[in-house]
Amino acid sequence: MPVAVDTYRARLEEMTAAVMEEHYLHAAGRKPTFEIAAVYERYADLTTLAQARALASGSPVELHRFACEAYIGDGTKHASEEIANAEATLSVPVDGEEVPYREVMPRLLNEPDRDRRRRLYDARCAVTAERMNPLHERADARVRELVADLSAGSTLELYERFGYDPRGLHRSTEAFLADTDALYRGSIDAELRRRAGVPLAGARPPDLARMWRAPELDAAFPADRALPALRDTLAALGIDLDAQANIELDVEARPGKRPRAFCAPIRVPGRVVLVMLPQGGQDDYRALFHEAGHAEHFAAMPAELPAEDRLLGDNAVTEGFAFLFEHLLSDPAWRRARMGDEVPEYARFAALYKLFLIRRYAAKLAYELELHAGGSRERLPARYAELLSAAVGVPYPETDYLEDVDDGFYCTSYLRAWAFDAQLADHLRTAFGRAWFGETGAGDLLREMWALGQSLRAEALLRRVAGAELDFAVLTDEAKTALG
Numbered sequence: 001m002p003v004a005v006d007t008y009r010a011r012l013e014e015m016t017a018a019v020m021e022e023h024y025l026h027a028a029g030r031k032p033t034f035e036i037a038a039v040y041e042r043y044a045d046l047t048t049l050a051q052a053r054a055l056a057s058g059s060p061v062e063l064h065r066f067a068c069e070a071y072i073g074d075g076t077k078h079a080s081e082e083i084a085n086a087e088a089t090l091s092v093p094v095d096g097e098e099v100p101y102r103e104v105m106p107r108l109l110n111e112p113d114r115d116r117r118r119r120l121y122d123a124r125c126a127v128t129a130e131r132m133n134p135l136h137e138r139a140d141a142r143v144r145e146l147v148a149d150l151s152a153g154s155t156l157e158l159y160e161r162f163g164y165d166p167r168g169l170h171r172s173t174e175a176f177l178a179d180t181d182a183l184y185r186g187s188i189d190a191e192l193r194r195r196a197g198v199p200l201a202g203a204r205p206p207d208l209a210r211m212w213r214a215p216e217l218d219a220a221f222p223a224d225r226a227l228p229a230l231r232d233t234l235a236a237l238g239i240d241l242d243a244q245a246n247i248e249l250d251v252e253a254r255p256g257k258r259p260r261a262f263c264a265p266i267r268v269p270g271r272v273v274l275v276m277l278p279q280g281g282q283d284d285y286r287a288l289f290h291e292a293g294h295a296e297h298f299a300a301m302p303a304e305l306p307a308e309d310r311l312l313g314d315n316a317v318t319e320g321f322a323f324l325f326e327h328l329l330s331d332p333a334w335r336r337a338r339m340g341d342e343v344p345e346y347a348r349f350a351a352l353y354k355l356f357l358i359r360r361y362a363a364k365l366a367y368e369l370e371l372h373a374g375g376s377r378e379r380l381p382a383r384y385a386e387l388l389s390a391a392v393g394v395p396y397p398e399t400d401y402l403e404d405v406d407d408g409f410y411c412t413s414y415l416r417a418w419a420f421d422a423q424l425a426d427h428l429r430t431a432f433g434r435a436w437f438g439e440t441g442a443g444d445l446l447r448e449m450w451a452l453g454q455s456l457r458a459e460a461l462l463r464r465v466a467g468a469e470l471d472f473a474v475l476t477d478e479a480k481t482a483l484g
């Protein structure tokens with residue numbers, strides 16, 4: 001028997017808390033194993049096919065989406081555990097040493113020797129192909145069966161039912177790729193030569209990864225200034241981070257803790273954990289400010305909002321606020337005001353990194369449209385490599401065709417969030433001046449927006465606040481201004 005909508009709302013809140021907590025404990029190094037199946041078993045009443053069907057009409061679409069994703073999540077719970085636990089225990093043989101699978105990328109970024117970086121990368125790809133892909137392929141096959149149970153012809157068709165429009169977005173991102181192609185290739189070639197000693201024509205993904213790591217910028221982003229800079233930034237917007245009882249800071253080092261900052265909204269707004277391991281460097285600061293944007297957004301949502309407007313809804317909204325904080329770091333006015341100095345080259349570097357990311361995600365969207373259209377899997381590895389390589393300009397490996405995929409068309413949230421953030425920041429500058437981040441009025445406006453939770457889609461929220469339509473072309477103009 002399907003449960004009533006109000007009961008379902010209350011139970012999904014409990015289940016989300018349990019899932020989030022399990023993710024948090026594992027990723028923060030507080031629990032070596034990832035045990036999601038036990039959580040699904042405790043909430044088995046929420047994940048049945050009958051429940052997904054019962055919520056298909058007459059209920060908020062976000063509840064229907066939750067029920068469908070819960071059905072798929074339940075059907076793949078053992079596969080997810082297998083994948084997470086394999087990633088946590090596998091090692092990669094490089095130069096006679098065994099490097100833990102999850103440590104390969106962080107180590108690669110910090111490896112000054114190009115040949116050794118490439119050996120690390122290739123050895124990781126080989127382990128992905130041999131050990132991880134059979135697990136990913138089994139999970140993918142299972143997802144296809146579960147999607148069919150939900151009477152959808154494909155994952156794409158299922159998400160279109162939830163109001164997603166990946167095909168419409170794809171038309172905008174294809175235009176973006178074409179309009180920025182020459183600008184991107186010229187800029188990235190010059191930057192690669194300067195920072196990594198290699199032209200675009202001879203570069204590979206590990207060379208790009210090292211360039212974005214940018215150790216030469218570390219001095220401008222010291223580890224001990226990261227949290228104080230965040231505290232000061234929030235204070236100027238009227239937020240006292242240390243007085244926020246519902247935001248928990250997890251800053252201590254422990255074995256198994258992921259080095260990259262993340263936010264775990266376990267209870268919204270009651271318990272939001274901001275996890276970090278300050279190491280310094282521009283990328284470390286970016287992750288911290290990005291995740292702090294999520295944390296503030298979730299922590300400011302009123303508890304009275306229905307669960308679907310706090311825990312679910314359009315994630316382009318929360319990603320947009322995360323980008324808004326992240327992009328402060330490369331704003332010269334913010335740098336002068338909060339760090340007391342100037343890093344003239346950083347604005348251009350950050351603009352190029354953003355262009356790279358948007359192009360990479362535009363290619364991921366093009367690929368995921370093919371992956372999720374439900375056709376044969378045979379050509380997918382080649383298509384992944386083709387589409388990513390064409391957009392980014394370096395040869396991507398076929399091996400990552402299932403590993404480099406976010407669930408549930410999450411790439412569409414990031415892509416729309418980039419446009420939302422650019423247009424919101426523009427509005428804030430117009431309304432509060434170049435240094436909007438120091439105006440309490442800007443803080444008040446942000447809190448007003450956060451109080452809506454995710455009840456509005458990014459398009460509607462932008463229209464309400466800035467009177468503008470979400471427009472991907474804004475990103476093209478922004479790239480041309482910054483890099484042209």
Ligand SMILES: [Zn+2]
Pocket residue numbers: 290294318319322
């Ligand atoms: Zn995010």
